[in-house]
Amino acid sequence: MTHPWHRTLAPLALVAALTVALSACGGGTTDRGEGSGKPGGTFSVALTEPDHLIPGQTTSSYALQVIQGLFDSPVTLDPEDGHVVPLAAESVNSPDQQHWTVKFRAGAVFHNGEKVTAQSFADAWNAAAFGPNAWETNYYFAQIEGYDQMNPAEGRQPASDKLSGLKVLDETTLQVDLNAPFSQFPMMLSFPAFAPLPSAAFTDAKAFDLRPVGNGPFEMDGDWQHNQKISLKRAASYNGTRTPKADAVDFKIFTSKDTAFTELQAGNVDIVTTVPAARAAEAKRSFGKRYSVRPSGTMDYLGLPLGEKRFADPKLRRALSMAIDREGITQAVYNGVFTPADSLVAKMVPGHRPGACGETCTYNPAKAKALFDEAGGLSGPLELYFSNSDPTYEQWMTSVAQQFKQNLGIKDVVFRKMANADLGPLLNERKSTGPYRQNWVIDYPSMQNYLDGLFNSDNRMGWSSARFDALVAQGNAAPETDLGPYQSAEDIALQELPLIPLWNWQDQSAWSPRVGSVVIDPYVTGLHLDKVTVTS
Template sequence: MLTRPHHLTRPQRRAAPALLALLLALVPGCARHTGSDDLPDPPAVPGGSYTVALTEPDHLTPGRTTSSYALQVIQGLFDTPVSLDPADGHAVPLAAESVTSDDQRVWTLRLRPGGVFHNGEPVTARSFAAAWNAAAYGPNGWETNGYFTQIDGYAELNPADGAEPPTSELRGLDVVDDSTLRVTLGAPFSQFPMLLAFPAFAPLPAAAFADPAGYDRHPLGNGPFAMDGDWQHNQRIDLHRAAGYAGLRPPTADGVHFRIFTSKDTAFTELRAGHVDFMTNVPAARAYEAKRTFGRRYTVRPSGTMDYLGLPLWDARYARPELRRALSMAIDRRGITRAIFNEVFAPADSLVAPMIPGHRAGACGDTCAYRPDEAKALFDRAGGFTGTLELYFANSDPTYEQWMTAVANELKQNLGIRDIAFRKMSGADLGPILNGRKATGPYRQNWVVDYPSVQNYLAGLLGRDNRTGWSNAAFDDALTRGNAAATPAESIAQYHRAEDIALAELPLIPLWNWQDQTAWSSRVGNVTVDPYVAGLHLEKVTVRH
């Protein structure tokens, strides 16, 4: 997809991949709003601390989690090789000084000098290689394992038959010297620089392997903030300015306090009361209240986040695509987004969010339209459904249960499914059930975009070892061809072919596209929130003190 040779270096930010330059010009920018209606921004001088509302993460070791709750903390603790520019999403070197390739298959990362972990250990090329190997090694069971499929040798670390891998290291990682890591991919992949912005590609110190459980409670990163005490589960996570940090994101505030809530409604109430300074995802049901209360300190931004209804295809009751399409056509997406989300969310018409270059309006066609009569006829032809239909979702946001209730009522009314039960639990408990394919019914599947590409959704949601258990050789082939295509147009055409295959078989049902609602107190300013993995840029926030 790229003009070759490809180089990504800090002095030449415009030398981002040709694909990105063409595609990401279409991506909406981030929201950057400051201050309040009647107060100027806090001065941009060091000092002070602020509080962010958070849901309990599952892990704080970068390779062990893809949870947006965890990633909000991790991005303050770690510098990845590159970051995504908050304005348009193109890759910008961060811990790496440069990322270069002549053929899109062999990439060379040269690290910025002076990088250290929070315990003083130097950050070297081996620190990155060790972290990536640990995540890619199948028996470890790390959540981000699939992010390393592009690297040569991944298959050996993840034998298809579940056997013990013959090695624990990726063949494609070559530590040339302390500051140089050469990465060989299994095939050309022009979007590799964007992938390097995901926290799974952060480095890990020796302590991460000496005591994995202890490290997860108190991770030592290489980023602008360090842990201030251990993670207090279900209560708080405290960060302070990292001594010795010499990277590109020096923080303005002295500290960040994450307060952990089980309910986003409770978190919003605490924000209104002034006990919390920032909330990333205001409940959609509180949209009007938030706008009245916070004025200019409340924003609604286009988001790459989407909700789906994932389906357990290992259960024979969900095996027929016709039945899966019937479930989809029985759901009134527009009615739900109006009644529950105050039309902040928009009905999905694709597997991909509208803000992503290459999104096709209406790609899902009638399958994502509310057609209850057709749904019932299709449902009957597919043989109907027997037993209890169980719906799995987390308890972290009251809207999850509200929309699951609406979906349950529509499936009962439109398809005649009478026995529907809820399986509601914490996100930390739900994740292992879904990842282990232990769910016995449809589940809330959410995707937060890692980088602005159609490929990120398709590979992330439906690539190897996905939660649904679905696989399709033609889908995989289209993704592979898209990754290695010579031009952006050819690449997108192949990704569209893959999306069409997935929509025809429908292993998961697109529901709606989020728009992110954020609100903050008058104590903080210089607020920058982007739609990518970083979310709130912790290091930029100023505090009135």
């Protein structure tokens, strides 16, 4: 993600273990040196319409692709092996994995000239952690002391609007006290929600969302033109470690990834970071060395609205899972590029266990029907929710609907297809009345990222388990090599199944001969905008 600094940010054992665990995975990909190009020029990237551009307000991969160009978070992850690398921070240290000291680089400024200080980070984290703000990344701050006072039980007022665990020691030093030891904390700091915010973010949030002011290598070039484009240009004030090779990047917004790929073929866009799996063979023929397939931490699931009584019985949820032919769908819709899920976490993640999901994720129509009937079945229409951003979503939802009809006897299935920008808020507010496509794009290579991210207290399913929470907390406090508690927590989630694992992606990307030095990692950064060169 940045220049290859190898300074230790986490305890040395954590970084070493992480590097060893991921070195065989081949995390990032490049264009193999083709067309190195010269500094300067403008390139374009296909994008789906984001929901927000304020870092703490979104977890959408579409938004984060833009945000990572606008903002430097404290650290980043090396694209090849996932180890922690400094970015806005110089160091992240702790004597006990509970009390951390984050030292930031001196001399950094926001794009408007305002100085970036430790207070800039504290202000941003407090805004995201404050419950009434309802920012989507709120749960990322639950480990920090004082979070509970900012997020009381429903019906109660917050006792504070600031995290008591954040202490600004001086202009470049922030002390972070956690509720308990948490070995994954340095990796978590790579997530854009931990980026700083200038004072302008708090004076007019709506205006700031249209034209955010960051501390990263690129700055906004005009306002975000909704459903059309987002233009960035090299930030003249940037003095960090990710100096851009290109002068500018235009994000061209498409409602369909299929359309985006067609535009790439026509020469109207330079980089497509997600080639539709159905067009894999075509992409390989058309782009050759400018087409890449790599292991991914991205997973698709079928989320279930447990607030609806019809889905309250785990037997019924297991029946739905066993009625889905994952192998058949991944072959028919994704040409075998995606692989059937056998776990809640991706295969590339340390701690993944082959077959963890067992028979629950194995196609068995007869047993599915027996469980379905035993649970009392479903009355009324079954609504399935998904976005319109990729034609394959409707294709696999159609297959799932047919299998539910054939294998379970469900007669009435209704599709609720909508723009991703509309679907996200609906799911976050738990307003779906039926199963929905749930996707998780890995932030950092840890089981904790999936378990906390998918099943935190604000999870879309409305599921809670004290045993699960206790095991995740135990895993957080355990030595970084002890993944047993996380695996036990996964077992509980697989038994109760509020979320049905479907398949594990492999990421496919392609780019035009106009660009070179294309680096794409499987973590939150995705495409490294700063490294791209323009060759013509």
